Amino acid sequence: MALTEDDVRHVAKLSALECSDEEIPALRATLAEILDYVHRLASVNTEGIEPTSHVHGVVNAFRDDIIKDSLPLEEVAGNAPDFAAGSFRVPRII
Amino acid sequence: MERLISLSVSEMRNGLLQKDFSAVELTQAHLQRIRKTNEEFNSFISICEDAALAQAAAAETVLAAEQGASPALTGIPVAIKDLLLTKGIETTCASKILTGFIPPYDCTAVAKLKEAGAVIIGKTNLDEFAMGSSNEYSAYGPVRNPWNKSCVPGGSSGGSAVAVCLGQSPLSLGTDTGGSIRQPASLTGVCGMKPTYGRVSRYGAVAYASSLDQIGGFARSIEDLALLIRTISGKDPNDSTSMEVDVPDYLAEVRTASKTQLQGLRIGVPKEYFIPGMQEEVEKSCLASLDVFRHLGAEIVEISLPHTEYALAAYYIITPAEASSNLARYDGVRYGFRSQDHDSLAEMFERTRAQGFGAEVKRRIMIGSYVLSAGYYDAYYLKAQQVRTLIINDFKQAFANHCDVILTPVSPTTAFKIGEKADSPLTMYLADIFTVPINLAGLPGLSLPCGLDSAGLPVGIQLVGPPFAEPRLFIAAAAFAREVAFDSRKMALS
Numbered sequence: 001m002a003l004t005e006d007d008v009r010h011v012a013k014l015s016a017l018e019c020s021d022e023e024i025p026a027l028r029a030t031l032a033e034i035l036d037y038v039h040r041l042a043s044v045n046t047e048g049i050e051p052t053s054h055v056h057g058v059v060n061a062f063r064d065d066i067i068k069d070s071l072p073l074e075e076v077a078g079n080a081p082d083f084a085a086g087s088f089r090v091p092r093i094i
Numbered sequence: 095m096e097r098l099i100s101l102s103v104s105e106m107r108n109g110l111l112q113k114d115f116s117a118v119e120l121t122q123a124h125l126q127r128i129r130k131t132n133e134e135f136n137s138f139i140s141i142c143e144d145a146a147l148a149q150a151a152a153a154e155t156v157l158a159a160e161q162g163a164s165p166a167l168t169g170i171p172v173a174i175k176d177l178l179l180t181k182g183i184e185t186t187c188a189s190k191i192l193t194g195f196i197p198p199y200d201c202t203a204v205a206k207l208k209e210a211g212a213v214i215i216g217k218t219n220l221d222e223f224a225m226g227s228s229n230e231y232s233a234y235g236p237v238r239n240p241w242n243k244s245c246v247p248g249g250s251s252g253g254s255a256v257a258v259c260l261g262q263s264p265l266s267l268g269t270d271t272g273g274s275i276r277q278p279a280s281l282t283g284v285c286g287m288k289p290t291y292g293r294v295s296r297y298g299a300v301a302y303a304s305s306l307d308q309i310g311g312f313a314r315s316i317e318d319l320a321l322l323i324r325t326i327s328g329k330d331p332n333d334s335t336s337m338e339v340d341v342p343d344y345l346a347e348v349r350t351a352s353k354t355q356l357q358g359l360r361i362g363v364p365k366e367y368f369i370p371g372m373q374e375e376v377e378k379s380c381l382a383s384l385d386v387f388r389h390l391g392a393e394i395v396e397i398s399l400p401h402t403e404y405a406l407a408a409y410y411i412i413t414p415a416e417a418s419s420n421l422a423r424y425d426g427v428r429y430g431f432r433s434q435d436h437d438s439l440a441e442m443f444e445r446t447r448a449q450g451f452g453a454e455v456k457r458r459i460m461i462g463s464y465v466l467s468a469g470y471y472d473a474y475y476l477k478a479q480q481v482r483t484l485i486i487n488d489f490k491q492a493f494a495n496h497c498d499v500i501l502t503p504v505s506p507t508t509a510f511k512i513g514e515k516a517d518s519p520l521t522m523y524l525a526d527i528f529t530v531p532i533n534l535a536g537l538p539g540l541s542l543p544c545g546l547d548s549a550g551l552p553v554g555i556q557l558v559g560p561p562f563a564e565p566r567l568f569i570a571a572a573a574f575a576r577e578v579a580f581d582s583r584k585m586a587l588s
């Protein structure tokens with residue numbers, strides 16, 4: 001199963017990463033090498049084996065619904081590149 | 095004053111209580127060591143000089159008032175991997191994308207250290223977002239290994255390992271997703287532990303692969319490490335995956351362990367961890383360490399963990415998948431870097447991420463997006479999660495039927511040269527071949543030095559236990575360390 005340059009462009013899009021045409025060939029080669037390596041799992045018989053998402057099998061962890069103070073807005077928003085009028089400002093979308 | 099930096103934590107504690115030196119002097123000595131060595135080794139990204147001295151001064155007041163009743167780490171410096179949030183102190187994850195990010199709160203592990211009186215001395219270098227095994231993938235430049243400056247210290251917590259190795263700090267925190275504490279501990283000749291998954295809260299640890307990430311730490315002795323890990327352990331309402339399991343006093347357990355404690359301890363040695371291509375001296379040192387354990391009364395049994403050969407492949411599906419999701423939050427909107435060169439919102443996201451992330455982080459995000467994408471999910475991600483179950487079952491079988499502790503090498507080689515593997519991701523990934531299975535299974539793993547190779551570089555062994563068997567690992571490691579003439583203080587003394 002060969003990874004194509006178009007696959008790389010598609011994955012870059014899914015990842016929200018701008019990728020120039022010059023970067024594609026080298027990236028394709030590296031990603032293909034890694035995918036070839038991980039593809040060895042195909043030879044493992046996993047029929048009837050449950051997948052693991054949490055090692056200790058914890059399913060839900062509930063807590064009481066107690067209202068607590070939030071972090072101060074000015075400290076949180078202070079990290080934003082562009083914050084104004086109580087909002088994160090971004091380029092217009094409509 | 096420089097001699098202070100090579101003391102153990104209990105010696106520092108005694109010195110403070112007996113007023114041989116003050117907490118401010120102790121912090122000064124470490125700051126001086128950092129100033130003298132950081133340019134060369136690059137282990138710190140931020141040095142918290144003013145805040146550390148203020149904390150040390152406050153510690154003096156506490157020590158004067160409470161003396162022996164003061165918290166165990168009062169006035170003791172600790173270095174923090176720059177992946178853990180520190181209130182008011184820039185946290186970069188060694189990435190350009192978080193430039194200027196000042197966390198509004200402390201990571202729980204850091205908060206617990208502060209409650210115990212520790213002085214936060216600085217933030218240590220790492221592979222960007224903890225993705226790497228050499229500390230070369232940092233936006234702040236590579237860290238150098240004190241045992242040989244042309245070698246890597248390992249990664250991703252390379253800065254934290256070097257800080258302890260060099261005497262820049264007696265203790266440090268790291269994180270370990272696939273070996274990021276144990277491998278650098280091994281390559282720099284110090285002790286390191288990744289606790290059981292769920293032992294330490296991950297609240298405030300910047301997420302890489304959430305089902306494997308675990309905070310742990312480094313020290314120059316097992317006793318110091320036991321104290322550090324105990325301090326940061328425990329259930330935290332802010333991390334629903336932290337577990338409600340009692341935290342024993344690890345240090346007391348190590349100290350009260352009798353000389354015959356290892357009598358009858360069954361140490362399993364998995365044959366799959368001795369593979370062609372590994373450095374012969376590493377294999378020899380590990381086998382020699384078995385003789386030490388035999389001498390201490392332990393019984394050595396050969397075991398098999400048959401799915402070991404698939405662990406690295408499963409790991410490099412599961413971790414990039416989780417990373418691609420976790421790192422989606424870096425988009426230039428709420429914090430950190432934003433590219434100024436864009437015509438639309440989508441372009442802003444894509445350029446911010448392209449310019450803000452380094453090459454290895456981008457590779458892992460893309461691998462993750464690929465294995466989770468339509469048509470590939472079952473073949474890659476689901477398959478890897480099933481293989482993860484098989485790997486967990488291997489360990490369960492071994493602990494249920496054959497052994498109490500498992501002993502393996504930490505890394506197939508000792509420290510390698512800077513630049514040697516940086517351009518070949520897959521070669522770099524193989525550096526973690528003996529550590530990733532432990533993360534996949536969520537088990538506690540402890541790395542401790544066992545000797546030097548012919549080039550004078552440290553070799554480490556890894557002790558692995560069942561979930562929450564940290565005390566067993568500390569006791570076995572402490573007994574071993576007493577028998578083996580390896581001095582983790584060597585680089586702090588030089």
